[in-house]
Amino acid sequence: xxxxxxxIELSVSPDSIAGFTTLLQGGIFIEVPCNxxxxxxxxxxxxxxxxxxQSRVETIFIDGxxxxxxxxxxxxxxxxLAISAAMPGLAGAIFRKNxxxxxxxxxxxxxxxxxxxxxxxxxxxxxxxxIAVERGEQLLYEGCVVKASTIQYFFNYRKxxxxxxxxxxxxxxLADFEDLHLWLNRKKNILLIISGD
Amino acid sequence: xxxxxxxxxxxxxxxxxxxxxxxxxxHGGRGLTSTIVAAEVPPTCHPLGPNxxxxxxxxxxxxxxxxxxxxxxxxxxxxxSGTIKEANAGGTxxxxxxxxxxxxxxxxxxxxxxxxxxxxxxxxGATIEKEEELVGKGNFAVVEAVGKRYSDSTGVxxxxxxxxxxxxxxxxxxxxxxxxxxxxxRGGLGAVMGSKKVKxxxxxxGDGKVDIADxxxxxxxxxxxxxxxxxxxxxxxxxxxxTNVLVNIINEAGALPTRNFTQGQFEGHExxxxxxxxxxxxxxxGKPKHNCHTGCVIQCSQIYNDMKGNLKTSGFEYESIWAxxxxxxxxxxxxxxxxxxxxxxxxLDTIETAVAFGVAMDGGVLEFGDSDGMIRILKEEVANGTPxxxxxxxxxxxxxxxxxxxxxxxxxxxxIPAYDPRAVKGIGITYATSTQGADHTMGYTIATNILNVGxxxxxxxxxxxxxxxxxxxxxxxxxxxxxxxxxxxxxxLDDETCLPALIDMINARFGINLxxxxxxxxxxxxxxxxxxxxxxxxxxxxxxxxPEFFELEPLPPHNTVWDFTxxxxxxxxxx
Numbered sequence: 001x002x003x004x005x006x007x008i009e010l011s012v013s014p015d016s017i018a019g020f021t022t023l024l025q026g027g028i029f030i031e032v033p034c035n036x037x038x039x040x041x042x043x044x045x046x047x048x049x050x051x052x053x054q055s056r057v058e059t060i061f062i063d064g065x066x067x068x069x070x071x072x073x074x075x076x077x078x079x080x081l082a083i084s085a086a087m088p089g090l091a092g093a094i095f096r097k098n099x100x101x102x103x104x105x106x107x108x109x110x111x112x113x114x115x116x117x118x119x120x121x122x123x124x125x126x127x128x129x130x131i132a133v134e135r136g137e138q139l140l141y142e143g144c145v146v147k148a149s150t151i152q153y154f155f156n157y158r159k160x161x162x163x164x165x166x167x168x169x170x171x172x173x174l175a176d177f178e179d180l181h182l183w184l185n186r187k188k189n190i191l192l193i194i195s196g197d
Numbered sequence: 198x199x200x201x202x203x204x205x206x207x208x209x210x211x212x213x214x215x216x217x218x219x220x221x222x223x224h225g226g227r228g229l230t231s232t233i234v235a236a237e238v239p240p241t242c243h244p245l246g247p248n249x250x251x252x253x254x255x256x257x258x259x260x261x262x263x264x265x266x267x268x269x270x271x272x273x274x275x276x277x278s279g280t281i282k283e284a285n286a287g288g289t290x291x292x293x294x295x296x297x298x299x300x301x302x303x304x305x306x307x308x309x310x311x312x313x314x315x316x317x318x319x320x321x322g323a324t325i326e327k328e329e330e331l332v333g334k335g336n337f338a339v340v341e342a343v344g345k346r347y348s349d350s351t352g353v354x355x356x357x358x359x360x361x362x363x364x365x366x367x368x369x370x371x372x373x374x375x376x377x378x379x380x381x382x383r384g385g386l387g388a389v390m391g392s393k394k395v396k397x398x399x400x401x402x403g404d405g406k407v408d409i410a411d412x413x414x415x416x417x418x419x420x421x422x423x424x425x426x427x428x429x430x431x432x433x434x435x436x437x438x439x440t441n442v443l444v445n446i447i448n449e450a451g452a453l454p455t456r457n458f459t460q461g462q463f464e465g466h467e468x469x470x471x472x473x474x475x476x477x478x479x480x481x482x483g484k485p486k487h488n489c490h491t492g493c494v495i496q497c498s499q500i501y502n503d504m505k506g507n508l509k510t511s512g513f514e515y516e517s518i519w520a521x522x523x524x525x526x527x528x529x530x531x532x533x534x535x536x537x538x539x540x541x542x543x544x545l546d547t548i549e550t551a552v553a554f555g556v557a558m559d560g561g562v563l564e565f566g567d568s569d570g571m572i573r574i575l576k577e578e579v580a581n582g583t584p585x586x587x588x589x590x591x592x593x594x595x596x597x598x599x600x601x602x603x604x605x606x607x608x609x610x611x612x613i614p615a616y617d618p619r620a621v622k623g624i625g626i627t628y629a630t631s632t633q634g635a636d637h638t639m640g641y642t643i644a645t646n647i648l649n650v651g652x653x654x655x656x657x658x659x660x661x662x663x664x665x666x667x668x669x670x671x672x673x674x675x676x677x678x679x680x681x682x683x684x685x686x687x688x689x690l691d692d693e694t695c696l697p698a699l700i701d702m703i704n705a706r707f708g709i710n711l712x713x714x715x716x717x718x719x720x721x722x723x724x725x726x727x728x729x730x731x732x733x734x735x736x737x738x739x740x741x742x743x744p745e746f747f748e749l750e751p752l753p754p755h756n757t758v759w760d761f762t763x764x765x766x767x768x769x770x771x772x
Contacts, residue, residue: 018476022475025473059446064450064462064755066450080449082445082449085434087442088440089440089687090623090624090627091443091616092687094621094624103623103665106620106757126445128445128446128449128472129437130434130437154467157473157528158473160480
C-alpha cells in the first residue's frame with residue numbers, strides 16, 4: 001500500500017464546488033491502523049470535530065450493516081464505511097445509530113474480532129447527503145484518494161460539471177481533458193484535489 | 198358551520214347533504230373513509246360494480262392553520278387488492294373540502310348510460326354535470342381546463358386515461374398549489390372513480406372556513422408542533438434532497454430491490470441518488486425544496502426540470518425513482534423523470550406500474566434497463582389501452598400471470614415497495630399484515646416510547662418484531678386520520694413535545710380532551726375495522742404472507758431470506 005496514486009488537481013468555479021462533493025457518495029480511500037475506531041477515523045478528517053461526528057453523523061454502515069457505536073473498531077482491509085445524516089422513513093429510523101427500532105433490522109450489528117494492531121488497513125469511506133456537502137469541500141481541497149472509475153462514472157452522469165473545470169494538472173503539470181481521460185482509464189486510484197479558482 | 202356528509206348517487210344522478218352520524222363524528226381522513234366503507238360497502242361486492250363506494254375525507258385538522266395538515270384520504274374497496282383501501286395525498290382539496298364544511302364525500306352507484314360526469318362541490322351543495330370536453334384527457338390537461346372553466350383556486354380531483362379505462366393501478370390525482378398533481382396512488386382507486394363515470398370533481402370553498410373551539414390553545418400547540426418539525430434533522434434532509442435521499446442509504450444496506458427483486462444493490466445507484474438529483478435540480482434552476490400543500494413546513498417535494506430548463510416533473514419521490522430506476526435497472530434520472538411525468542398524466546401508480554415493468558422484464562417482454570422501451574409502452578400501449586398496455590396497467594401480479602413469471606413481489610396483489618423485506622425484516626411484517634396489501638406507509642411511525650404502547654416481548658425475537666410492527670401500524674392509522682402528512686412521524690420519534698402538541702391541536706379544534714391512550718385506541722379501532730372488512734371479503738391469515746420466492750432466494754449482498762413462520766405472523770392480530 002505504499003505506492004502513491006497520480007495526483008490530479010482540478011481548479012473549478014467556486015460556485016460549482018458543492019456539486020463536486022456529490023462525487024464523495026462513491027467513496028474515498030483512507031489508510032488507518034487496524035482497530036482504529038470509527039469515531040477516531042472520522043475525527044482525523046478535516047472538519048470532523050468530535051461534536052460534529054456525534055451530533056451530525058446519525059447513520060453509519062460498515063460493510064452494509066448498521067453500526068450503533070463510534071467506538072466500533074475497523075479491523076479488515078477493504079471495509080466499506082458509509083456515513084449519513086439522519087434519514088427519513090421507518091427504514092431511516094431502523095438504520096439510525098442507537099435506534100429504538102433497531103430490532104427491526106434483519107440481523108444485529110456484526111460482532112467484531114480484533115486483529116494485530118501492527119497492521120495498516122484500507123477503508124473506503126462513503127459520504128452521503130449533508131455530510132458530503134458540509135465537509136466535502138474541505139476534504140476535496142486537501143485531497144482524497146478516489147477510484148478512477150468513481151470519477152469517470154461521476155462525470156458520465158454529471159457532464160455539465162466538466163464545463164466548470166478551469167484548469168487540470170496531473171502530477172503538477174498542466175493537462176487537458178484528453179489527458180484526464182487517459183489517466184482515468186489507465187490508473188485504478190487517483191489522488192484528487194478540487195479547489196475553487 | 199357544522200360539517201356535513203355530501204352524498205352523490207351516480208345511478209339516479211342525485212345529490213344530498215346529510216348530518217354527520219354520531220359514530221362518524223370523531224373520525225377524519227383514513228379513520229372516516231374506512232369507517233364509511235366498512236359500514237356501507239358489501240365486502241364481497243365487485244370493486245368496479247355499483248355497490249362499491251368511493252369516499253373522500255379531509256383529516257381532523259385539515260383546513261386549519263396546523264402545519265402539514267393538508268392530506269386528503271380516498272377510500273373504497275380496492276380493485277387491485279380486493280381489500281379495503283385508503284390512499285392519501287397532498288394538494289389543495291383537503292383544505293377546500295374542510296373549509297366548505299364537507300366532512301366526507303361519498304360517491305355511490307353507477308350511471309345507467311355510457312356518459313361521463315363532473316361533480317362540482319361548494320358550501321351550498323353538489324351538482325353533477327355531463328362531461329365531454331375532458332374525457333380522454335390526461336390529468337394535466339384536466340387541471341388546466343377546470344381552472345379556465347371555473348377559477349385558478351378551484352380544487353380538482355381527477356383521473357387520467359388509466360382511470361377511465363378502469364386499470365387496476367389507476368390512481369386518483371389531486372391538484373396541488375402549482376397546478377400539478379399529487380397522487381392518492383395505491384390500490385387502483387382511480388379505477389373505482391372511473392367505474393362511477395366520474396372524470397373530475399371540482400371544489401370551491403367560497404368564503405368557508407374551519408371553526409376552532411379554542412383558538413389560543415390551538416395557536417400555542419401549533420407553534421410547538423411546527424417548531425418540532427422544522428428543527429428536526431430529518432426535515433432538513435427532506436427539504437434538501439426529498440425522499441430520494443434514501444437511495445444511497447437503502448442501497449448501502451443491501452435493501453434496494455434491483456432487477457425485479459433479484460439483488461439488494463444497484464450498480465447505477467449514484468446516477469439516481471438524491472444527492473445527484475439535488476445537484477441536477479439546482480443546475481437546471483428547478484426547486485430542490487417545495488411543498489405539496491399550503492402549510493407544509495417540511496417541503497420535501499421538488500421541481501425537476503429537463504435539460505432545457507423546462508419543468509418535467511414534481512414530487513419526484515424515492516419510491517418512484519427506485520421503482521422506475523433500480524428495479525428496472527435504469528440509471529438515468531432524466532429517463533426516470535420522463536416516466537414519472539407520463540405516469541402522473543395517465544394517472545397510474547408509479548410503484549405498481551414500475552414493479553409491473555420489472556416483472557415484465559423478468560419475463561422477457563423487454564430488457565432490464567430499456568427505459569426507451571418503457572417510455573414507448575407507456576405512451577403508445579398503456580395510453581391507448583392496447584392489450585399489452587392493459588396488462589401492464591393492471592399491475593405486477595397481472596403481468597406475472599400473463600407471462601408465467603413466478604418472481605412477483607406482491608402481497609394481496611399489491612406491489613411491494615422500495616425496501617426488500619429480506620434485508621429489513623421488520624418492514625416485511627408490515628407488508629404481510631397490512632390491511633391494504635404491501636404498503637410501506639402503513640406502519641410508518643412510532644408508538645412505543647411516546648404513546649406508551651410499549652412492546653413487552655424480546656425485540657430481537659421474531660415475535661417482538663411482529664409486536665413492534667403492530668404498534669407502528671396502530672400509530673400510523675391514527676395519524677392518517679388527522680390529515681397530517683406522515684412525515685411528521687420523524688419529529689414525533691425524537692421530540693417529546695411533538696405528538697402531545699398534535700393531540701392538543703385536535704382537542705383545541707373540537708373542544709375535547711383526547712389523550713395518548715385515546716389516539717392509540719383510535720388507531721386500534723381503525724385497524725380492526727379494516728381487518729374485519731377484509732375477513733368478510735374472504736381474506737384469511739394465509740393472505741398475510743410474502744411471496745414464496747422471498748423464502749427461497751437469498752438476497753445479495755447479505756444473502757438473507759425471509760424466515761418468519763406463518764404462526765409468528767399470525768400473532769399480529771392478537772390485540
